[in-house]
Amino acid sequence: MPDTPTTKYAKSGDVHIAYQVVGDGPNDLVFVPGWVSHVEYAWEDPFFAHFLRRLASFSRLILLDRRGTGLSDRVADLPTLEQRMDDVRAVMDAAGSERAALFGVSEGGPMCLVFAATYPQRTSALALYGTFARLARAPDYPIGAPSDATERFLERVEAEWGTGSISAELFAPGHASDASFRQSWARFERYAVSPSGIRALIRMAADTDARSVLSVIRAPTLVIHRQGDLMNRVTCARYMAERIHGARYVELPGNDHFPWVGDTEAVLGEVEEFLTGVRQEPESDRVLATVMFTDIVRATETAATLGDTRWRALLQSHHALVREQLARFRGREIDTAGDGFLASFDGP
The missing domain is CATH 3.30.1070 (Cell Cycle; Chain A)
Known part of the structure; x- marks a missing residue:
C-alpha cells in the first residue's frame, strides 16, 4: 500500500470532489468523514493514517473530501443535503463501485443516511460513528444542541482556527496536552478550510435534518457512539438507532470524538466484524x-x-x-x- 495514495477527482454537477481508492479487499467501503478533511494530509497524521490502513486491510476503501473542504472545490452557496449525498454517488461512479458499504463519521453521517434511503440497491451496509440525524434543537427534537451553544462554538472556532486547539480539546480531549498532536491538527485545520469556510460548514451542519429518512432505511446498519463524546450527544445516536429498522447500536466508553484516537481498535473491530463477520485479533507485544x-x-x-x-x-x-x-x-x-x-x- 503506498504511503500516500493517488488523489483523483469525481465531478458532481459543477463541483469536483477529491477522492482516493486504497486496498484491494473483496468489498467496497466508502468512508465519508466529518468535521474537516484533507485526503492527502490525512496520511501524514499517524493516528488517522493507521485508522485508514486498518479499514483498507479488509476492504477496497474509497475516501473523499466533502465539498467545501480539503482538496474538493470550495462552494459559494451552501449545498443541500441531497447535493452532498449525490457527491457520494459521483465518487462511487468514478471509482467504479456499483455497490458499497458506507461509513459515515460525524457530519458525514447524514449524507450516508440519505444515500442509503435514496439508493438502497447500491448500499450493502451502513456504519455510522459519532453522528446524528439532526444536530440542532427543535420543538419536536429537544435533545439537539441549543442555538446559543452553536453561536458560542462558532465564535470560538473562528477566533482559534488554525491553532489546533479546537480539534484537540473538543474532538480529541485525550490528546489535548500532546503538543505534537496539536501542531499536526493546526496544520490539518489550515490545509482543510479557511476560518470563514469552517464557519459556513458548521452552519450547514446545524441546518441538517435527515430524520425523515430513518424509517426508510433497510440496509444492515451499525451505529457506534462514545458515551462521553463532547461534540455530538449520545442521546442523538440512541434516537437515530431506535428509528432505523434492525439497527445494531454499540455504545463505547470514552470522550474522544475522532474515531482514530482513544480506543481506536474497539471502533475498528466493531466495523470490521459488522462488515466481514470476523474481527482481527489486536497485535500482541507478548512473547514466549x-x-x-x-x-x-x-x-x-x-x-x-x-x-x-x-x-x-x-x-x-x-x-x-x-x-x-x-x-x-x-x-x-x-x-x-x-x-x-x-x-x-x-x-x-
Missing part, C-alpha cells in the same frame, strides 16, 4: 521466552577457601563456559552480578 538465572552454590565459602587469585580465575572460567553455552543455544546475556548470570532464550 525462557529466562535463566545461574548462581554458584556456596560461593562465599569457596572464595574464602581458594583466595582472591584462584577465585577470580574460577569466575573467569565459569563466565567463559556460560557464554559459550549461550552462544551455542542462541541465548542473550542480560546481566552479570558477581558469580551469577541473567540470560534469556527465545521460546521454551
Whole structure:
C-alpha cells in the first residue's frame, strides 16, 4: 500500500470532489468523514493514517473530501443535503463501485443516511460513528444542541482556527496536552478550510435534518457512539438507532470524538466484524521466552577457601563456559552480578 495514495477527482454537477481508492479487499467501503478533511494530509497524521490502513486491510476503501473542504472545490452557496449525498454517488461512479458499504463519521453521517434511503440497491451496509440525524434543537427534537451553544462554538472556532486547539480539546480531549498532536491538527485545520469556510460548514451542519429518512432505511446498519463524546450527544445516536429498522447500536466508553484516537481498535473491530463477520485479533507485544538465572552454590565459602587469585580465575572460567553455552543455544546475556548470570532464550 503506498504511503500516500493517488488523489483523483469525481465531478458532481459543477463541483469536483477529491477522492482516493486504497486496498484491494473483496468489498467496497466508502468512508465519508466529518468535521474537516484533507485526503492527502490525512496520511501524514499517524493516528488517522493507521485508522485508514486498518479499514483498507479488509476492504477496497474509497475516501473523499466533502465539498467545501480539503482538496474538493470550495462552494459559494451552501449545498443541500441531497447535493452532498449525490457527491457520494459521483465518487462511487468514478471509482467504479456499483455497490458499497458506507461509513459515515460525524457530519458525514447524514449524507450516508440519505444515500442509503435514496439508493438502497447500491448500499450493502451502513456504519455510522459519532453522528446524528439532526444536530440542532427543535420543538419536536429537544435533545439537539441549543442555538446559543452553536453561536458560542462558532465564535470560538473562528477566533482559534488554525491553532489546533479546537480539534484537540473538543474532538480529541485525550490528546489535548500532546503538543505534537496539536501542531499536526493546526496544520490539518489550515490545509482543510479557511476560518470563514469552517464557519459556513458548521452552519450547514446545524441546518441538517435527515430524520425523515430513518424509517426508510433497510440496509444492515451499525451505529457506534462514545458515551462521553463532547461534540455530538449520545442521546442523538440512541434516537437515530431506535428509528432505523434492525439497527445494531454499540455504545463505547470514552470522550474522544475522532474515531482514530482513544480506543481506536474497539471502533475498528466493531466495523470490521459488522462488515466481514470476523474481527482481527489486536497485535500482541507478548512473547514466549525462557529466562535463566545461574548462581554458584556456596560461593562465599569457596572464595574464602581458594583466595582472591584462584577465585577470580574460577569466575573467569565459569563466565567463559556460560557464554559459550549461550552462544551455542542462541541465548542473550542480560546481566552479570558477581558469580551469577541473567540470560534469556527465545521460546521454551
